Amino acid sequence: MTTFRAGFALPLEELRDEFDRLWTSLTAAPPLHGWGVRPEGVFPAVNVRETADAVSVEAELPGLDAGDVEISVTGEELLLRGSRPQTEPAATGNGEAAEAAKVVWHRRERGTGGFERRIPLPVAVDPAGVEARLVDGVLLITCPKAAEAKPHRVEVRSA
Amino acid sequence: MNQQAVMNQPAGTTPATDVAERPAALTFQPNVDIRDLGGEVVFTADIPGSKADGIDVTFEDGVLTMHATVPPREQAGRPIRQEYGIGNYRRSFRLGDGFDASQVTADYARGVLTVHVPRLAAVRPRKVAVRAG
Numbered sequence: 001m002t003t004f005r006a007g008f009a010l011p012l013e014e015l016r017d018e019f020d021r022l023w024t025s026l027t028a029a030p031p032l033h034g035w036g037v038r039p040e041g042v043f044p045a046v047n048v049r050e051t052a053d054a055v056s057v058e059a060e061l062p063g064l065d066a067g068d069v070e071i072s073v074t075g076e077e078l079l080l081r082g083s084r085p086q087t088e089p090a091a092t093g094n095g096e097a098a099e100a101a102k103v104v105w106h107r108r109e110r111g112t113g114g115f116e117r118r119i120p121l122p123v124a125v126d127p128a129g130v131e132a133r134l135v136d137g138v139l140l141i142t143c144p145k146a147a148e149a150k151p152h153r154v155e156v157r158s159a
Numbered sequence: 160m161n162q163q164a165v166m167n168q169p170a171g172t173t174p175a176t177d178v179a180e181r182p183a184a185l186t187f188q189p190n191v192d193i194r195d196l197g198g199e200v201v202f203t204a205d206i207p208g209s210k211a212d213g214i215d216v217t218f219e220d221g222v223l224t225m226h227a228t229v230p231p232r233e234q235a236g237r238p239i240r241q242e243y244g245i246g247n248y249r250r251s252f253r254l255g256d257g258f259d260a261s262q263v264t265a266d267y268a269r270g271v272l273t274v275h276v277p278r279l280a281a282v283r284p285r286k287v288a289v290r291a292g
């Protein structure tokens with residue numbers, strides 16, 4: 001009954017692979033604990049805040065080094081681009097090199113690969129003054145408002 | 160999600176199942192990768208915004224628990240777009256027996272927590288050489 005045994009084992013393998021594929025496609029952009037209006041499949045999630053003289057954009061990018069993310073600002077739009085590296089499968093705690101083929105994934109929820117996101121800004125900003133810091137997987141971008149977008153205080157003269 | 164975990168479970172290996180817990184307000188479950196390398200099981204969790212000394216990893220009675228406190232961040236101005244919340248992280252997995260609790264190690268870098276849970280030497284998979292008679 002060679003055929004039976006092969007036929008019995010393979011569909012299970014295939015089903016498992018199929019679930020893996022499905023799961024990977026569903027989690028290509030990790031479902032961050034978000035609320036709000038982020039459309040499905042958009043990575044990374046961002047929080048945007050506005051003060052009197054700056055717009056700040058915060059994004060959670062765990063696993064990235066500063067060199068893995070590219071930020072460009074044009075007037076009223078911010079472009080976030082980068083790539084999240086694959087988890088290194090061969091690194092083991094005790095120095096043994098694991099064979100990649102023998103690694104069994106029990107769960108794969110963290111997305112990997114390239115991402116690109118355009119974030120509209122509420123006002124025009126000064127691209128030259130934009131600063132960004134990536135600390136412990138949290139990216140904070142501070143965009144000073146363009147001079148013409150800052151609130152202009154008008155003195156009221158008494159007659 | 161449970162279905163997927165079951166499907167990924169090859170016969171004879173230890174399941175890494177979620178342990179049901181009621182999360183407190185503003186405690187999130189991190190996204191986790193779990194890889195079985197044979198000699199150990201490696202957990203990789205996305206925990207942005209924490210610090211190494213704010214993270215507790217315990218392995219007790221076959222249950223691995225990761226808990227991370229995330230300090231509040233500066234929230235100046237008014238929100239324009241709010242797509243995620245900021246809070247602590249907590250998640251537990253039941254691993255069962257056969258692991259060496261004293262050898263569990265954890266590292267935190269770039270907002271990612273990596274936990275290595277080695278198997279006891281006695282239960283590690285061993286390749287048996289077949290001798291020709």
